[in-house]
Amino acid sequence: MLDGEPIIQVKGIVKDFPGVRALDNVSLDIRPGEVHVLMGENGAGKSTLAKILMGVITPDAGEIIYKGKSIQIRTPLEAQSYGIGGVHQEFMLVPWLNVAQNIFINREPKRWKGLPFIDHRRMHEESAKALAKFGISVDTRQPVKYLGTAVQQMIEICKVLTTGPKVLILDEPTAVLTEREVEKLFQYIKVLQSQGVAIIYISHRLAEIRRIGDRVTVLRDGKYVGTVPVREVTDDTLVQMMVGRNITQMYPRHRRASGPELLRVKGLCVKDGPQEVDLVVHEGEIVGLVGLVGAGRTELARAIFGIDRPVKGEITVKGKPVWPKSPQQMIRYGLGLLPEDRKRYGLALNMPVTKNVIMASLRRHFRFMIDSQKIEKLSNNYINELRIATPSAYRLVRYLSGGNQQKVVLAKWLDTESKLFIFDEPTRGIDVGAKVEVHALMDKLVQEGAGILMISSELPEVLGMSDRIYVMFRGRIIGHFRYDEADQEKIGALMLGIGVKEADAS
């Protein structure tokens, strides 16, 4: 089946943005029933290619061939008419429209043929049915605003699946999902594959690509590097193709003896969230916090940082009791939070990189006058250190690729000289090369005496980077390991609540 005629071919695609050639003579072909993976560093042009196929961006040059015929995809509707659809990397839901309205946006079933009246009943029924395929039962009358990011992402996926696509494009769909949903998604991808749907899958996660990918195409700086069958390529070769060099150490960690206590949380309870949480972070330590989505990790971080008010418990920072009232207050105590939902809480999209980098640390650098040259220099340091792909430090953040936007948020918090960082999924959506840089930076921070509480859904990362690991399940901490006692199986099982007595688990 995989050797069938390609359903879609792109030939010599070029796309320029001001100051950047996002795609430079890229060609590839997609066959029915295959999962074709697109890989490449942040800013390599993956999303740009995806958007061209989805009719959101028009290429400057090149040809798209659909079932042997040369076609043009000028609008999203044209893409839909060829059965091409996908999930964008960006948030494409409308917060105050309900679940069903989002799933059927611009495709609402009508009550009477030819008249514009929406058949709400059918829309809700079909939405619920589509979500149920993934084991999700939410009230489809709720605005999506109130739902968690993982459920929102599944809604985006249902949005395209209900169009019955022939070519399905998934741009980092798992970035905000946990293992449970990822599992469901992968099972479903297999089903679609067997029905002959061609799937273009963009991801930075090698493990995922091994599980579902058939062939992988690598882009670098907008250029085509090569296409290889997943089975015939090693991780090292792939990484080499992507970054153009070898990466020897994914988790460059120099463990040191930990210093005095930085943060202590005792008996912390948050309404509808974490219950009776105890944890400590010392100087010089990276502490991993793992759990499924909904286990309460992000809620815990938000409560410690003063975004949501805890209902009871104690928090001490460097031995001093603090009751978190606002993020501003906690920043003064030397805390920094890299939030999970960076688009919403971490970035000013319409401001340049420079302003975003300096946003949280302006007062530290400048008393009276702001020295824009100094800001530029500072920003350029981060741009180099984190390999942020941008033509200049003054580019508006909204024009950076997804992964590069994340690096900007990271730079912002690194620049605050906080002593205690809470990193919520610090490397989500970041390419392998940059991931190593971020890990190295975290290591450097703790070497210099900071403490880090790291929330991550990627177990290898947690195991590779942490000194100690807490496991959270349904709002409670149910496990605590030193890194040398922990392994993937033990932690994985605990995360699912396996081996937890019912009394503890409820």
Place this chain on the structure above:
Amino acid sequence: MPAKSALWKIPPVIWIIALLCVLYGLFAPGFFTFRNLQNIIVQASPLLIVALGMTMVILTEGIDLSVGLTMGVIGVFCAFLMKTGYPMGLAVLLGLSAGTFFVFLNGLLVSTAKLPPFIATLGLGSMVFGFGLVLTGGESVPISNSAFRFLHDGTIIGLPMPIFLAVVVFGFAWILMYHTPFGRNVIALGGNPEALRVAGVNIERAQTLVYTLAGFLAGITGIIIAARTASGYAAATYDWEFDAIGATIIGGTSFEEGQGGIGKTILGVLLISVLRNGLNVAGVSNKYQFAFIGLVVLVAIIIDVKFRQATEGGAEA
């Protein structure tokens, strides 16, 4: 979240309206008469019609600062046409079309030329106003046509015309907002226009349409007001956008993310109308009314924002 008592769920606007009614009942004799209460509804009706359009515009994260002036000029235009001998039906039709067209231009400026809505609408508003002044030399143009007066003074199935029109328009707006793709566009234009665009909607056209509809509704209101005063006067309604915006915001529609809806705008309209009527009945002079209404609108908005934070804060996570 523990179940809150039903009382707590009642929007604060209703409490404020109730409080005002009690105060007026005590201090403004004549407030609680059938005539006066009916009066309030009659006065609230045209405001509701403009406010519905304003709510839609604000939901798109836009604003229309030209409605007051457009309304006045539409009245002038109708009066002028009737004076020069046009039959009433045609005059109304032309007046409405002219108003709608003006605001359609507003929409184009905002959606296609990408001007900030308050600049575009302010600019166009004063242009239109200027046109009205030129047409009439700044004078009020009397209307003697009794069929036209019927649009305000008449009754239909027992309802005064303004109430009847408001009910019809509200039903129409409700269907449009909640049963057709138009409403989805309105909410999405404010909430995440990119999501609309990738779904294949022409967002420029959608945005223009919202402004145009709001202009049409302002036109209807302008005609009702002209019928009420039996004249067309360009400056007659120059401050109406304040009431329309106030009613929208009090109703709980916010300038962000397309949050809100037209249902609660009725409450905002009621609050402003009750407030104004009571002050009139109590004989408070016009000067003080202005300041007082501004104050109450601000307080109502603050209470409403706080209330929403308190009841929704937890769900943000």
